[in-house]
Amino acid sequence: MKKHFRLTVISENSVFKKGLMAEHGVSFFIEYNGKKILFDAGQGFAIAHNTEKLGINLKKLDAVAISHGHYDHVNGLGEVSDLLASTPIHAHPKIFQKRYSLHTDGTLHNIGIDPNLKNKFNFKYNESATEIVPGCFLTGNIPFQNHFEICNENFYIDKQCKQQDLMPDDQALYFKTAKGLIIVLGCSHTGVINAINYVKKLSNCTKVLAVIGGMHLKKASEFQQKNTLESLKELNIKYLYANHCTGENFINLLIDTFSSARCQRLSTGDQISLI
Numbered sequence: 001m002k003k004h005f006r007l008t009v010i011s012e013n014s015v016f017k018k019g020l021m022a023e024h025g026v027s028f029f030i031e032y033n034g035k036k037i038l039f040d041a042g043q044g045f046a047i048a049h050n051t052e053k054l055g056i057n058l059k060k061l062d063a064v065a066i067s068h069g070h071y072d073h074v075n076g077l078g079e080v081s082d083l084l085a086s087t088p089i090h091a092h093p094k095i096f097q098k099r100y101s102l103h104t105d106g107t108l109h110n111i112g113i114d115p116n117l118k119n120k121f122n123f124k125y126n127e128s129a130t131e132i133v134p135g136c137f138l139t140g141n142i143p144f145q146n147h148f149e150i151c152n153e154n155f156y157i158d159k160q161c162k163q164q165d166l167m168p169d170d171q172a173l174y175f176k177t178a179k180g181l182i183i184v185l186g187c188s189h190t191g192v193i194n195a196i197n198y199v200k201k202l203s204n205c206t207k208v209l210a211v212i213g214g215m216h217l218k219k220a221s222e223f224q225q226k227n228t229l230e231s232l233k234e235l236n237i238k239y240l241y242a243n244h245c246t247g248e249n250f251i252n253l254l255i256d257t258f259s260s261a262r263c264q265r266l267s268t269g270d271q272i273s274l275i
């Protein structure tokens, strides 16, 4: 069989194509060596509409993988539950954790997922690295390891904001290909550099062909952004495709640093083919 990797953005925060809808969140459709994978489902306004427009048949998936338990990555499942009823949905068991975000104006926001989803789907839970289709793996929880990517968000698991949410369910999806690793990120709450280094360790592979997805740098400190950029340079990644929570300023900085031949912003409806 001919090897291939093709990723289509079902939805993310921006759209520049006719007839498609953007929403805050992420949903990717990935075709890899004949297998079809949905990675995240967005928050639910766009998935049914956009998959129909893009000609993506959600009934024919081999697997669904979930990056972490935030509404903007998971609640879309509920909008297409009839299509995904029998498809295995791979996720960390802690995606159902209650979750709140405390904003700087003092307001508290529920950012957890719809608890009713638990009984509607064929969930397959993983806590450590797991191969979900041949050559395609979920990492399991990504450990915090470097000194600049630390959990400093105002995320809590209780309404009193006493217990910080350390995002134990945050995972990346990766593909081991002959040309190097392809790493697909949801939100990178545990850090994009932590994720890349963890995938390199898990896979015993040092070459990174591409890193794709949300890098969660929109509100990050200058210190974190500077260290992330330096690390990305050192990691010698061939292609970078950023979107969602990466932040427009950081995306532009990436394009300036790596050139548009190596780095692009991926918006709703965009498609990339690698290998």
Ligand SMILES: [Zn+2]
Residues within 6 Å of the ligand: 068, 070, 187, 189
């Ligand atoms: Zn998130």
Ligand SMILES: [Zn+2]
Residues within 6 Å of the ligand: 025, 026, 070, 072, 073, 186, 187, 214, 244, 245
């Ligand atoms: Zn997100």
